[in-house]
Amino acid sequence: MADRQPNFALLLVLAWVVAMLQLVTQHWGETAQTLLDTDDAMRLVQMRDWLAGQGWYDLHQARLEPPIGYDSHWSRLIDAGLAALLWFFGRFFDPAMAERLMRTVWPMLWLLPAIGGAAAIAWRIAGRDAALIALLFAALGFQAFFQFRPGRIDHHNVQIALSMLLVAATVWADRVQWAAAAAGGITALALAVGLECLPYLAICGIAFALRFVFDAGAAHAARDYGLALAGGSVLAFFAIVGPSHWTQGYCDAIGLNWAALTVVAGLGLALASHKPAESWSGRLISMVVVGAAAVALFAVIEPRCLRGPYAQMDGALHAIWLDHVREMQPLFREMVKSPLTAIGIATFPAVAIVGIVLLLRDASVRRDPAFIVAVAAFAAAALTTIAAIKGYSYATWLAIPLVAVFALRLFAWWRIENLLPRVAVGVLLTPALVSIGAVTIADAASVGHAEQIASEREGCHATANYAALAKLPSGLVAGNIDLGPYLLALTSHSVLAAPYHRSHGGIAAAHAALSSPPEAARGILSERKVTYVIVCGERGPFGVKDPQLSASLWTKLRAGQAPDWLEPVALAGSPFAVYRVR
Numbered sequence: 307m308a309d310r311q312p313n314f315a316l317l318l319v320l321a322w323v324v325a326m327l328q329l330v331t332q333h334w335g336e337t338a339q340t341l342l343d344t345d346d347a348m349r350l351v352q353m354r355d356w357l358a359g360q361g362w363y364d365l366h367q368a369r370l371e372p373p374i375g376y377d378s379h380w381s382r383l384i385d386a387g388l389a390a391l392l393w394f395f396g397r398f399f400d401p402a403m404a405e406r407l408m409r410t411v412w413p414m415l416w417l418l419p420a421i422g423g424a425a426a427i428a429w430r431i432a433g434r435d436a437a438l439i440a441l442l443f444a445a446l447g448f449q450a451f452f453q454f455r456p457g458r459i460d461h462h463n464v465q466i467a468l469s470m471l472l473v474a475a476t477v478w479a480d481r482v483q484w485a486a487a488a489a490g491g492i493t494a495l496a497l498a499v500g501l502e503c504l505p506y507l508a509i510c511g512i513a514f515a516l517r518f519v520f521d522a523g524a525a526h527a528a529r530d531y532g533l534a535l536a537g538g539s540v541l542a543f544f545a546i547v548g549p550s551h552w553t554q555g556y557c558d559a560i561g562l563n564w565a566a567l568t569v570v571a572g573l574g575l576a577l578a579s580h581k582p583a584e585s586w587s588g589r590l591i592s593m594v595v596v597g598a599a600a601v602a603l604f605a606v607i608e609p610r611c612l613r614g615p616y617a618q619m620d621g622a623l624h625a626i627w628l629d630h631v632r633e634m635q636p637l638f639r640e641m642v643k644s645p646l647t648a649i650g651i652a653t654f655p656a657v658a659i660v661g662i663v664l665l666l667r668d669a670s671v672r673r674d675p676a677f678i679v680a681v682a683a684f685a686a687a688a689l690t691t692i693a694a695i696k697g698y699s700y701a702t703w704l705a706i707p708l709v710a711v712f713a714l715r716l717f718a719w720w721r722i723e724n725l726l727p728r729v730a731v732g733v734l735l736t737p738a739l740v741s742i743g744a745v746t747i748a749d750a751a752s753v754g755h756a757e758q759i760a761s762e763r764e765g766c767h768a769t770a771n772y773a774a775l776a777k778l779p780s781g782l783v784a785g786n787i788d789l790g791p792y793l794l795a796l797t798s799h800s801v802l803a804a805p806y807h808r809s810h811g812g813i814a815a816a817h818a819a820l821s822s823p824p825e826a827a828r829g830i831l832s833e834r835k836v837t838y839v840i841v842c843g844e845r846g847p848f849g850v851k852d853p854q855l856s857a858s859l860w861t862k863l864r865a866g867q868a869p870d871w872l873e874p875v876a877l878a879g880s881p882f883a884v885y886r887v888r
Contacts, residue, residue, distance in 0.1 A: 317438065318425060321445040322418045328448070329417075330410065333456045337406050340767045344805055345460035346409070347791035352378060353385040353392075363548025369800040370790065371812035372782060379559035379808060381499045381546055384461050388412060410456035416467040417454045420444075420703060423470025428707035430477045430676045432714050439710035442732050450702040461500050466703055468496040469503040473683045473704070476510040477676035479517075479527045486514065486527035487534040490572065494538025497560050497568065498546050501615055505686040506700070511535070511571065513679045515597070518579055519589045525579040532579065536572030539565050555608025558615045558807070563607040571600040620810040626817045627787065628807065630848040633696035640695050651698040655688050657735065658705035661712025677711075684708055709735055765881035766842040772796035774877045775884070781837025784816050789840060802834060820860040821847040824869040827859040831887055839863070839872060839885045 341347040351367065360366075362382055370376035391411055395404035421444040429437035444450065453462040475489035493507050511531075518528035543565040555563035574596030583589045610617040616628065628634060641648035662681055665671045672678075684704040690697030713735050722728055765771065766789065776797040783789075783799045790804030803809060803816035819830040819839075831839065839859075846860045855861055859869075863883055868874060872885035 311434075314425075314434065314437070317441055318418075318422055321441040322421055324445040325417055325421070325447070325451065325454075326414050329414070329451055329455055334410065336455075337410055337457045338769075340769050341792065341795060342455065342457040343460065344788055344791040345462075346457055347795040348378075348804065348806070349380070349384065349388070349460050350405075350409075351791065351794045352380060353388050356382070356385050357389055357392075361548075363550075367794070369794055370804050370806075371802060371809050372800050374811065376804070376806065376809045376812070378806070379556065380461065381559075383499055383546070384459075384464060388459055409459050413454040413456065413458045413463045416463040417451075420450075420454070420463075420467040420470045423467065423472075423474040424703060424706040424710075426474035427470070427477055427676075427680050428710040430474070430481070431674065431680060431707065432711040436707070436710045436714045439713050439732050440707050442729070443706045443710060443735070446733065447702070447706065450699065450706065453699045462502070462699065464499055465496060465503040466699055468492055468499065469506045469683075469700060470703055472496065472503075472506060472510050473680060476513055477679050479514070479531070480524065480675065483526075484530075486530040489514070490531040490534025490536075491538045493535050494542045494568070497539065497564060498542035501558060501560075501564075503700070505690060506683050506704075509682050509686055510679065513675070513682070515575060515593045517675060518575070518582070519593055520586055522582050522584075522586075522589070525582045528579040529576045532572040532575030532577075534572070536569045536576065539568040539572065555611065557608065557611035557613075557617045561608070563604045563611060566607060567600045567604040570603055571596060574599065616807055619807040620814070623807060623810050623813055625849045627805070627813050627848060631805065634694045637692045637695055637698075648695075651691065651695055654709070655684075655691070655698075655701045655705045658684060658708045658712070659688070661709055661715075665708075665712060665715060680704070680708060767792055768881075769796060771881055774880050775799070775840075775882065778838070778875065778884075781886075782835060783838045783840055784819055784831055784834070784836045785840035786820075786842065786845065787813055787816055788845075789842065799838070802836060817847050817849075821850045821854065821858045823857050824859050824862055824871075828869070828871050836887055838875070839887065840882050842882045 336342065341350065352365065355367070356362070365378040365380065365382070367376045367378060388408060391408040392404055395407045395411075398404075399407065421441065424444055425437040425440045428440035453466055472489055472492045475485045475492060479486040479489060489510060493510065496503050496507055514524075514528050514531045517524040543560060543562075546560055547562075547565075551561065553562060555561045575593070578589070578592040578596060583592060605612055619628075635643075637648060637652065640651070662684075665677070684701065687697055687701035687704050691701045713732055716731065717723070717728055720731075722731060766786075772792060775793070776799075778797075778799075780798045781800070782802060783793055784802040787803040787805045790801040793799050793801050794804070801812075802819075803812035805813075815830060815834055819827045819834075819836075820841075822830065841860060841863045846855060846864075847858065850858065862868065863872075863885065866883075868885055871888050873888055875884040875886050877884055
């Protein structure tokens with residue numbers, strides 16, 4: 307009977323195709339109208355600079371905050387993948403269409419491993435039937451698709467896909483011999499891409515260590531994981547970090563401190579598992595020693611990074627920028643500001659929490675290491691989402707296999723054996739229908755406010771509206787920092803600021819200029835040799851209260867009351883108010 311079942315690989319591809327058709331149908335038009343996000347625009351700038359001759363290790367952006375410039379912490383690996391797609395489509399289409407297709411296809415490619423990872427986790431916990439339900443959830447997972455929409459070329463979709471593959475490899479490591487080494491290699495690759503999936507990398511590493519502590523038979527898997535992690539981390543370090551930065555530690559990207567942490571942890575785990583202690587307490591002591599040594603070395607190289615990824619950032623930027631970034635808002639604050647969006651974010655993970663609680667009543671489930679690892683990874687994502695809503699995509703994806711297992715258990719409890727009733731119940735539990743309406747609003751709102759985002763896309767972020775700006779003589783532009791990446795991607799201008807924490811001087815200067823009275827702003831802009839001041843949209847400088855905001859340059863320009871040292875630049879039909887500094 308098992309032989310009559312459809313080939314699972316074909317079903318996986320079918321789920322992927324269904325998801326892609328939804329995404330392309332819904333979002334293809336947007337890829338011509340605007341770059342979806344500031345990060346997508348900035349990624350395009352970084353890739354173009356590399357293709358124009360910038361070195362592999364040279365991530366300097368001279369047009370952001372000149373003359374100092376900006377050194378990006380984003381991985382060249384993403385640029386390489388995008389460039390390969392661009393080259394391929396360039397064989398058949400004109401440059402504009404080739405770039406549009408590249409921006410569309412890139413996130414679609416990473417959707418496949420994300421779906422496969424979710425299905426693999428569900429299969430390991432509860433078998434093929436659970437994996438099939440996970441495919442159904444993924445195929446109708448509108449809420450999970452946010453980072454995989456056409457146009458998303460930053461790095462989030464890659465990190466989500468790698469996280470899902472890592473958790474899948476970890477839970478299968480006790481049954482598939484090569485899975486442990488794969489987990490170590492994926493961890494190293496994920497570190498080379500970025501640190502946003504660090505909680506899930508850490509959980510999987512701890513899982514290998516604890517399995518080894520409580521089961522000496524897991525020594526082989528621990529050794530394979532440790533060696534792959536150490537070796538892969540060395541390769542990742544030299545592939546991403548240039549020779550001039552080999553001795554530096556970074557909090558926001560792979561550097562000497564992160565490489566030292568993973569190499570010491572990986573080699574220590576491999577050595578401890580080569581000749582494991584006979585007692586679990588002896589193995590526990592060895593793991594504590596290895597972990598302490600790795601963390602101590604990490605702290606010695608760059609102690610500030612113990613405070614988090616933004617520890618090297620100027621603390622003043624929190625009040626005037628970072629604390630107001632939409633994706634950094636806590637879930638409960640978003641619940642007050644936009645309750646339907648928050649509901650759309652939280653509903654499907656909440657179903658997973660209910661399912662986990664009910665499943666834990668089964669002793670066999672509680673003893674299953676695969677279930678424990680999957681729950682731990684999901685819990686980390688859920689806690690991250692509570693702290694900052696940008697974690698909700700991880701929470702949704704990691705919830706999919708757990709809700710699939712819960713659905714399979716519901717079938718048993720309710721004695722649902724026929725295919726059609728099972729499909730009906732499964733559809734009711736999909737991310738799309740669990741939070742119908744709220745999910746649609748959340749997706750349309752880009753995890754924010756739908757009206758505001760729609761206004762920005764039609765005006766301040768619409769690609770067509772930058773054509774007139776591109777015709778102006780090139781100069782240095784000061785304005786809202788969210789305009790920075792779009793100006794860099796769509797014009798030849800330089801910008802004073804963009805929303806990236808390493809550009810702390812430019813962010814502070816742009817904020818000070820817009821939030822100060824006109825005469826004070828004049829001094830700031832003159833010192834920075836700004837050519838143009840541009841305002842667009844209704845969002846003014848953050849962290850400024852009346853009466854300071856009422857007296858600010860931003861308010862005066864919004865009201866059309868430009869000081870005499872600013873010359874209006876007429877742009878017919880443009881949403882931008884542009885002024886040239888006299």
